[in-house]
Amino acid sequence: xxxxxxxxxxxxxxxxxxxxxxxxxxxxxxxxxxxxxxxxxxxxxxxxxxxxxxxxxxxxxxxxxxxxxxxxxxxxxxxxxxxxxxxxxxxxxxxxxxxxxxxxxxxxxxxxxxxxxxxxxxxxxxxxxxxxxxxxxxxxxxxxxxxxxxxxxxxxx
Numbered sequence: 419x420x421x422x423x424x425x426x427x428x429x430x431x432x433x434x435x436x437x438x439x440x441x442x443x444x445x446x447x448x449x450x451x452x453x454x455x456x457x458x459x460x461x462x463x464x465x466x467x468x469x470x471x472x473x474x475x476x477x478x479x480x481x482x483x484x485x486x487x488x489x490x491x492x493x494x495x496x497x498x499x500x501x502x503x504x505x506x507x508x509x510x511x512x513x514x515x516x517x518x519x520x521x522x523x524x525x526x527x528x529x530x531x532x533x534x535x536x537x538x539x540x541x542x543x544x545x546x547x548x549x550x551x552x553x554x555x556x557x558x559x560x561x562x563x564x565x566x567x568x569x570x571x572x573x574x575x
Contacts (some may be wrong), residue, residue, distance in 0.1 A: 423459050425469070426519040427563050428498075430454030432511050435499065442532065445497035445539055447484075448473075450459075450513050455498045460484065464496075464526045468546035469519040469555075472564045476497045479504040482539070482546045486526040487514075503543060516564055522542060522554045 428450070448471075464486030471481035480503040487496055500517055523542050529535040549555055549566035 422517055423462050424427075424467075424521065425558055426462070427517075428454065428458070428519070429514060429516045429563075432513050432515050434511055435497070439556070443536055443539065445501055445536070446502045448510070450498050450500075451494070455496055463522070465520045466523040466526070466542050467551055468521050468542075470522060470559050470561075470564070471500055471515060471517045471519055473502070473506075473515055474509050475514045475566050477504075477517065478559050479518065480547055480550045480566050482523075482542050483562065484526070487574055500544070501539070503547065509546050511522070514566065516566070518561060518563060520558050521549050567575075 430450045430453070432448045433451045446476060462485060465484075466516050467483045467485065469481055472476050472478045482503065484499045484501075485496070486496065500515065516538045527538075529538065550559075
């Protein structure tokens with residue numbers, strides 16, 4: 419069920435997550451609201467994906483995305499967290515995040531330690547960078563989906 423839905427286009431407001439990505443992991447993530455998470459296909463496999471992300475009308479960057487229950491943190495609600503491979507100067511809560519998920523890296527799994535989790539995420543990032551340089555993924559970076567019409571309020575679509 420991982421690849422059937424790809425590429426998957428999604429847009430929504432960035433909301434405050436658990437505040438763990440930056441603090442504990444050194445890997446900031448942008449969280450979508452519950453409504454956006456619930457709009458994902460219910461049979462999409464949990465795990466780690468990669469693709470392209472754009473905040474507001476900004477530049478399009480490579481990203482890694484986790485869909486799932488975060489077994490390491492024993493969440494009870496499914497979450498979708500995007501790590502944009504780019505350094506932002508400030509938070510962008512409340513902004514519209516547009517993403518295109520283009521590929522799948524691995525299933526979700528639990529880790530024995532925070533260090534192992536961080537190492538895995540760093541490997542996922544390297545894998546995403548490699549894959550996104552391939553022509554079939556690169557072409558989606560230019561997709562018109564990323565160009566928000568000026569002044570248009572986007573409502574979860």
